[in-house]
Amino acid sequence: MIDNNKIPTAYNKTVFRKVPIAAAISLLALGVAPPVMAEVALETEDGWKVGFNGHIPVFAVVGDYDKPADEDSFNITTGFNPATLQTNLYAPRQNGIQVSGHFQMNADFAVGDAALNFRSRVAEIAVAGDFGTVNIGKGFGIYGTPAIGDNGSALGVGLIGSPDSVAATAGRIGNGYFYANFNPRVMYTSNSFGGLQFKVGIFTPTKLSAADDPSGDAEYNLPRFEGNLVYSTDGFSLWTSAFTQDVDSRTGVFDSYTMSGIDFGGSVSLGGLGVRGNYAMTSGTGNGVYAARFDEQEADASQWYVETTYDIGSTTLGVSYGEGEDDIGTGENDTDLTMIFARYAVTDALTLMVEAQAYGTQTSAGDYNAFIVGSQLTF
Template structure:
């Protein structure tokens, strides 16, 4: 297959070669990201192989309130773990471009970090005049355009606490719902005059610890994005049934819909997103058993300004969950951040993040310094 003779290195990019998370972060206009150039190798018989990825490292100085009430210093990966993506491309035949994609991810943890080394992507992609089909495990559809905010795309965002050692949570639950990495069959249309859509069938997410639940149908996710020269508009949705085998709880449906957009004028960019979910909370799929299908919502607004190689930004977002009595699960996250592209591939970062909660539990503020190599 891949031979050692006549091997060359190329920085030529094709859109479907980008790592799934990185691709998600640049779906909507107004997101600035470091240059990502795949290093590729080609054999005489037309097979190609390449790799790309990123290594983010952050130093976090945090001041945490109840119930911990302590100061803490830690080194972590931020919202995105260190990532190596390997891509294999078969020769084009019968108008089909067939490729395989594998992604390995590692968090930064003291001591033995084997449990934090995992694969989030393993899939086949088939592209042609009809569009593209992805088969296997990869990034989701619902909420993907919203995750393109500049603050959490290259930053830290929500921190789990003073003992945080795995990837942080960005704006999950405080601005957007997490798409996650799940086995699926997904179709992506061609660009239709600025309009592009995705639809997919996903393995259903299971509620932890609920043995009486059964999942007979796939989760359905879809989105549509319309982009122009300096703006982008999007909407996405999902639905998944959760049934009881013996009737110990009422069958119910998890669902969600969101709307968002971005606009850029010169170096100034503004983007925002608003989402509503039912039966699953404001963070991740199947977060709990919720036969009453309580509502939750997530929204954020972000403004960035780019001056040459420096990007300055501020964003604010909230999450609200009716499942919790009162306002105990309501949160708000503020992020102030700066990015400096020292080179096309090395970005230096600073961030100030503060979390507010409805009952004071888990509040904190943190000063963060970091860097990321993107290749």
């Protein structure tokens, strides 16, 4: 643990002392097993605690792109998870209840002033006790997790938006899983019952864009509902998740419809060998992130992936393959992404990474091949 127990009294009259605090809030929300990390942690004499943790990933990408123009490129960018600073505040435990607040700021790799690329993904209150945990505010969703915890893209790059991308990359969004995204919500997480745990939540509904609904006729009188069920034991996990959201028309300009989705997945590890897979289906939305559709409400989409990894000491070797299919428009929207990757933990804080990709698509985005080297500081 990195600590600082020499805070000047001019800033706070309370004496601070060393305290370890659980870290990796954001990675755990993704269903990712966090690497060993420290947290800058402080505690006041009356029991208030504050901690900071996060990560800084940096990748150099050499790519060969077919569309929209035949282009070779070199770019230094962030990965699927952008540079992140997580702040965690813990109130004194009272009446068997632990109340905490969690704030997350994320930075992309835009050239020059980063004001437009510095944003918040998480701002929430967590209330935990014998009843489980209630999260109130903006945070990670439920549908699509923990499928997003694959080793290849969650800790690497995955799908690259463009040769000049500076924002967070897309991982396996649309080529393996549907992205849960960060949304305002009220969410309940149960305690574990012999390895079985569930989450349910109500979310701010996704709305039609102004282009799709110029008259503002759409209404959303119900929240989006999401939930998942996960069973985990040592070296084995199974999960399923689902969501549903109604999109209504006040005057009948369009037929009211329901967005929905369901997925199934699992992982198993034996010694250094790990295998992970997921299959997802959605209707009335895209194969990437929540998007209400005005003219093709019944369009279906699906995504799946399978991944194999092998740990040799401090090194992880892996290969994964996934596909996506979306019926919107011409229906010629099939994509596939192959990834080969390696991770080496130089220290508990520093990881070196190598990744090779081949992406195929029938869309205007075009195929590409990329070779990537990078590193990540985790604290």
